[in-house]
Amino acid sequence: MTASDVQKLFMTEAEELLTEMEDALLSLEADSENIELINQLFRAMHTIKGAAGIFNYSAIVDFTHPIETSIDKVRKNELKIDCALIALLLKCKDHTWALVNAAVEDDEAALNTLSIQSQLILTELGRHENIESCFPQTIAAEPITPERIEGHYLDTGHWLISLDFRADTLRNGLDPLSFIRYLHQLGQVLEVICLSHKLPSFEACDFESCFLRYRIIFAGNCTKEQIESVFEFAQDDCDIQILPSQKISESFQALIEQLNPSENQRLGEILLSIGAITEKELAKSLHLQSDNADDSTTKKLGEVLIANQLVDKPVVEQALKKQTQAREQAQTIRVDSNRLGQLINLVGELVTASAAMKVMVDRYHFLDANDLVGCVEHLVQEIRENALQLRMVQIGETFSRFRRVVRDVSNELGKQIELTIQGGESELDKIVVEKINDPLTHLVRNALDHGIEQPQERINAGKSAVGHLMLNAFHDSGHIVIEVTDDGAGLNPERIRKKAELLGLVDVNQVLSHAEILRLAFEPGLSTKEKASNLSGRGVGMDVVKRNIEALRGSVELDSELGKGTKITITLPLTLAIIDGFMVGAANENYVIPLNMVEECVELNQGEWHEQQKNYISLRGELMPFIRLKSFFNIPNANQYNHRESLVVVRFGRTKAGIVVDKLFGEQQTVIKPLGKMFQHLKGLSGATILGTGDIALILDVQGLITEVSISAKKYHHVALIDE
Amino acid sequence: MPINIVLKDQSIKVNLTEELTIYSVMEFRDALVGHLQPGVDISVDLSQVTEVDTAGLQWLLALKGLNVVQRVEFCHHSKAVIDALELSGLSGTFDDTIVISSEARV
Numbered sequence: 001m002t003a004s005d006v007q008k009l010f011m012t013e014a015e016e017l018l019t020e021m022e023d024a025l026l027s028l029e030a031d032s033e034n035i036e037l038i039n040q041l042f043r044a045m046h047t048i049k050g051a052a053g054i055f056n057y058s059a060i061v062d063f064t065h066p067i068e069t070s071i072d073k074v075r076k077n078e079l080k081i082d083c084a085l086i087a088l089l090l091k092c093k094d095h096t097w098a099l100v101n102a103a104v105e106d107d108e109a110a111l112n113t114l115s116i117q118s119q120l121i122l123t124e125l126g127r128h129e130n131i132e133s134c135f136p137q138t139i140a141a142e143p144i145t146p147e148r149i150e151g152h153y154l155d156t157g158h159w160l161i162s163l164d165f166r167a168d169t170l171r172n173g174l175d176p177l178s179f180i181r182y183l184h185q186l187g188q189v190l191e192v193i194c195l196s197h198k199l200p201s202f203e204a205c206d207f208e209s210c211f212l213r214y215r216i217i218f219a220g221n222c223t224k225e226q227i228e229s230v231f232e233f234a235q236d237d238c239d240i241q242i243l244p245s246q247k248i249s250e251s252f253q254a255l256i257e258q259l260n261p262s263e264n265q266r267l268g269e270i271l272l273s274i275g276a277i278t279e280k281e282l283a284k285s286l287h288l289q290s291d292n293a294d295d296s297t298t299k300k301l302g303e304v305l306i307a308n309q310l311v312d313k314p315v316v317e318q319a320l321k322k323q324t325q326a327r328e329q330a331q332t333i334r335v336d337s338n339r340l341g342q343l344i345n346l347v348g349e350l351v352t353a354s355a356a357m358k359v360m361v362d363r364y365h366f367l368d369a370n371d372l373v374g375c376v377e378h379l380v381q382e383i384r385e386n387a388l389q390l391r392m393v394q395i396g397e398t399f400s401r402f403r404r405v406v407r408d409v410s411n412e413l414g415k416q417i418e419l420t421i422q423g424g425e426s427e428l429d430k431i432v433v434e435k436i437n438d439p440l441t442h443l444v445r446n447a448l449d450h451g452i453e454q455p456q457e458r459i460n461a462g463k464s465a466v467g468h469l470m471l472n473a474f475h476d477s478g479h480i481v482i483e484v485t486d487d488g489a490g491l492n493p494e495r496i497r498k499k500a501e502l503l504g505l506v507d508v509n510q511v512l513s514h515a516e517i518l519r520l521a522f523e524p525g526l527s528t529k530e531k532a533s534n535l536s537g538r539g540v541g542m543d544v545v546k547r548n549i550e551a552l553r554g555s556v557e558l559d560s561e562l563g564k565g566t567k568i569t570i571t572l573p574l575t576l577a578i579i580d581g582f583m584v585g586a587a588n589e590n591y592v593i594p595l596n597m598v599e600e601c602v603e604l605n606q607g608e609w610h611e612q613q614k615n616y617i618s619l620r621g622e623l624m625p626f627i628r629l630k631s632f633f634n635i636p637n638a639n640q641y642n643h644r645e646s647l648v649v650v651r652f653g654r655t656k657a658g659i660v661v662d663k664l665f666g667e668q669q670t671v672i673k674p675l676g677k678m679f680q681h682l683k684g685l686s687g688a689t690i691l692g693t694g695d696i697a698l699i700l701d702v703q704g705l706i707t708e709v710s711i712s713a714k715k716y717h718h719v720a721l722i723d724e
Numbered sequence: 725m726p727i728n729i730v731l732k733d734q735s736i737k738v739n740l741t742e743e744l745t746i747y748s749v750m751e752f753r754d755a756l757v758g759h760l761q762p763g764v765d766i767s768v769d770l771s772q773v774t775e776v777d778t779a780g781l782q783w784l785l786a787l788k789g790l791n792v793v794q795r796v797e798f799c800h801h802s803k804a805v806i807d808a809l810e811l812s813g814l815s816g817t818f819d820d821t822i823v824i825s826s827e828a829r830v
Contacts, residue, residue: 170746175777180811192813202786203757207749207779214812 007104010051014100017044019401021093025086026403032081041089042071048096057103059111060096063118067092070125079129088125090404095121158190159227161216164239167209172237176214182230187220225278235280244276244312267301270319276311337430340390347380347387348578348671354380355669355692381669384578392574393433395482396424399471401437402444406469409448416455416466417448423473428480428574435552436482436572439545443484443568444469446541451488451566461563463487475574479554479596482570491560493517518558522546553686555652555703571652581670581689583697584648585663586629587636590697592670592689597702599649599656601664615709617658619649625709626658632684632705650702657706672699683708727755735765741772744780744805752783764794771800776808788818 021044024037031037045068052060067089073079095117102110161183165176183189195213199205218227224242231240268286271277277285285304302316354376361369399421410417452458452467459465472483493514500506500520512520524543549556554572573579573594581592602619617626626647629635648659672687679685686701726742736759742748768787776784784805790796798818801809809815 170777170779177776177778177781177808177811192811194812194814196782196785199782199786199789202753202790203760205753205782205786207753207783207786208746210778211782212778212785212812 007055010055011100011104013051014048014097017047018093018097018100020044022090022404023400025090025093026407028081029083029086035075038071038074038081042068042075045071045096048100052100052103055103057099059115059118060099060103062115063092063099063122064096066122066125067096070129073129085128088121088128091121092125158217158219159224160241160243161214161218161227162239162241162243163214163216163231163234165210165213165234166237166239167211169210169234169237171208174234174237176210176212176234176238179231179234180214180216183216183218183227186222186226186230187218189216189218191217224276228278228280244315267316267319267323270323271305271311271315276315276319277305281305335390337391344387344391344578347384350380351384351578351669351671352690352692356694357692359692384669388429388578391430392427393430394424395426395428395433395473395480396421398433398437398440399424399473402441402471405441405444406448409445413449414454415448415452417452418466418468420468420470421472422470426473426475426480428572432480432552432572432574435548436570439548439556439570440482440484442541442545444471447484447486447488447566447568451486451490453489457489476571479571479573482572483567484570485565485567487565490562490564490566491518491521491558492562496520515559518560521558522556550703553701553703578669578671581668581699582648583665583668583691584629584646584659584661585665586633586661589633589635590665590691590695591629591661592668592697592699593648593650593659593702594699595667597650597652599651602647602649604645604647604660617647619647619658622656624649624656624658625706626660627705627709628660630662632708650706652703652706655706655710657709659700659705670697670699727752729755729759731759734763735767738766738768739772740768740770743775744770744773744783745775745777746779749779749783756787760790760794762794766790766794766796768796768798769800770798770805771802773802773805776804781808781812781814784818785814 021041024040024044028034028037028041045064049061049064049068052064070079071089074081074085079085095114099111099114099118101107102114163176163179165174169176180189180192193215195215196211198211198213200211205211220227224244227242228240231238234240268277268282272279272282285301289301289304302320305311306313306316354373358373358377360366361373403419403421406417406419409415447469452469453461455465458467468487470483470485472485474481497506497512497517497520500517500523501508503523505520505523506512522542522545546556549570549572552572554570556571557569558566559569560566580595582595582598583590583592585591615625615627616623628645645660645662646664648661648664650657650659668691670689673689674687675682675685684701684705685698686704687699689697689699691697726740726748728737728739728741730737730739736756738756740752744752766787773780784798788796788798801818806815809818
């Protein structure tokens with residue numbers, strides 16, 4: 001490792017720590033009591049200080065040391081954390097990052113300027129502390145511990161067994177007394193409490209039904225499983241709960257602590273392995289969990305276990321902590337992204353080679369090898385999926401960066417804005433994530449600046465003073481959909497239209513639908529905001545956003561209602577490297593359509609295409625534009641009609657279109673090879689792939705084709721109207 | 725009949741023989757229900773009870789619950805009765821009225 005490698009590592013680490021610190025700070029705004037968050041702050045500053053010391057970056061050390069001291073005061077309850085301090089610490093965080101950058105790049109001049117700023121910020125921090133320390137310290141009341149609440153029985157290693165028998169117990173030939181009698185043999189029954197409040201009056205009582213409930217305090221050198229087995233026959237007639245006392249609960253926690261975490265151990269497995277729950281309880285809880293699965297708020301297993309009092313909360317928390325630890329350990333492999341790229345390239349070659357092998361086997365009829373080929377194909381597909389999975393990252397991290405943007409911008413503009421993040425766990429290719437960041441930032445800033453109005457304006461418009469911005473992500477047919485929604489002013493279609501007319505984008509007489517007018521917002525030079533701010537409004541942006549997204553084979557749609565808000569939907573492919581393709585043939589050429597865009601294939605009746613005038617086809621009453629691939633690509637002999645053509649219906653977002661081809665070959669794993677620079681402007685093609693036979697198939701850019709088709713269909717429609 | 729009811733002035737003497745279990749409790753209840761009136765003392769002799777199960781226990785508890793409107797008293801608890809009460813942690817509830825019968829003492 002060279003010196004610069006180490007420095008790079010320092011920078012990545014500093015960046016991670018600072019991001020963590022920012023997250024912690026923002027969370028502290030809502031939850032200022034959370035000691036873990038404060039610890040995070042401390043850790044970030046402390047680690048950066050230490051690392052900077054190794055490199056002799058005195059500017060960083062000098063700056064971070066006083067901050068660390070301040071945070072330590074917060075930890076010791078000597079300093080209260082409030083909005084002012086959080087704002088100040090955010091500033092410190094930004095400044096630290098600037099210092100780290102300057103130090104690593106060895107930029108003397110920048111460091112000097114930054115050092116002056118350091119002093120200013122530290123003075124501010126010092127002042128804040130002095131004001132704060134004038135206030136009397138609140139002395140935390142002695143916490144009420146569980147031991148103090150529970151009776152003396154429950155802190156010395158006993159079990160509390162609760163037996164709620166159902167009415168039919170006695171009629172089913174069971175006698176609760178016999179269970180208690182049996183329990184005496186297993187250990188010491190310290191106390192039995194019989195609850196008889198459900199018992200009806202003597203005259204009315206059906207004594208053959210069971211009304212009694214029991215609470216038993218039991219001590220015995222046995223496991224929960226053993227106790228449960230006592231009541232095995234009563235399973236169906238009795239709600240049994242076996243609760244550990246404080247001491248047992250603690251011993252469970254200690255046991256969990258000693259566990260060797262293995263990566264994917266589930267919560268239930270962990271608890272089972274230490275005997276905190278029994279298999280039956282686990283099965284029952286899982287069942288309960290899946291029973292309620294259709295509720296929008298599915299409970300986590302831990303919650304179910306706690307709610308049914310099967311396990312104590314601290315035990316579950318401890319187990320969860322261990323689980324997270326194990327996961328984190330499993331997550332912290334750093335791999336050079338180039339190596340991943342290499343792996344994926346190799347997998348791509350493997351896919352091609354395996355396809356070639358299949359072709360060979362088919363050609364020479366090696367019947368014996370068929371199974372083997374199937375097996376290899378299956379494996380290759382799994383390897384492919386796993387390799388691509390390696391590059392998948394959750395979008396949540398990208399989203400949460402906007403918390404800071406929203407906070408800063410709303411402060412700057414004097415607006416009150418609340419950010420909601422949904423679907424942060426949706427995954428997509430790291431490269432896509434990186435490239436989507438800029439367009440997304442732009443859209444968010446747009447929404448903050450133009451979308452959401454000033455509080456007073458909002459109140460006047462009958463809306464709540466607090467504006468809402470929502471970032472949402474979800475998967476849809478091989479794509480990830482990202483939505484940026486605000487409840488602000490919305491776009492004014494008239495203004496957009498006027499501006500577009502001014503720019504000569506549309507004719508004054510042209511009739512445009514609402515959606516078409518909104519789409520104009522993506523044209524270059526269009527910004528309806530009268531006043532350009534430093535955030536947005538210069539009219540360069542939406543077109544760039546659109547271009548960037550389209551470069552990723554994605555699309556962007558805009559929906560807006562004046563006064564109600566705006567919703568921007570971005571659709572992106574999950575990955576850029578290998579896709580499942582659907583191969584078709586037109587004339588003697590092969591084409592690949594991304595499989596997840598194919599809706600259906602229909603045999604085309606001879607009569608239908610003969611009415612060549614039409615660019616629309618009616619499929620079961622649904623009208624959609626279509627193209628014939630042969631004509632579109634001007635393949636020679638295209639006029640010799642094949643009598644057995646097929647129509648492939650493709651869908652992109654809400655639009656459907658038909659592609660008429662000669663042959664359908666079926667599914668095919670496809671490694672996307674980008675086209676050379678010379679061919680990148682070609683319409684309707686997004687890449688090429690090498691087939692097993694060594695031939696080349698072109699990958700259709702369905703989205704581009706659909707646009708092209710709709711336009712030409714419309715044009716034709718216009719001409720036809722004029723002709724009449 | 726395993727239940728003997730003797731009426732005398734304003735009091736009932738009940739003597740249970742054999743078992744006090746799910747097989748007999750309803751019968752015992754029905755036999756006794758007709759005699760229940762406020763102000764009538766009830767005294768139950770448990771010395772002959774050979775077996776008590778949860779249903780029997782409920783019978784005892786419910787009968788004791790009548791204590792609010794009329795005096796109910798249990799006497800001469802047999803070993804079976806004491807066992808059942810102890811198992812259920814109810815011996816305390818019947819504490820003041822437990823008089824160990826001669827049979828149980830042996």
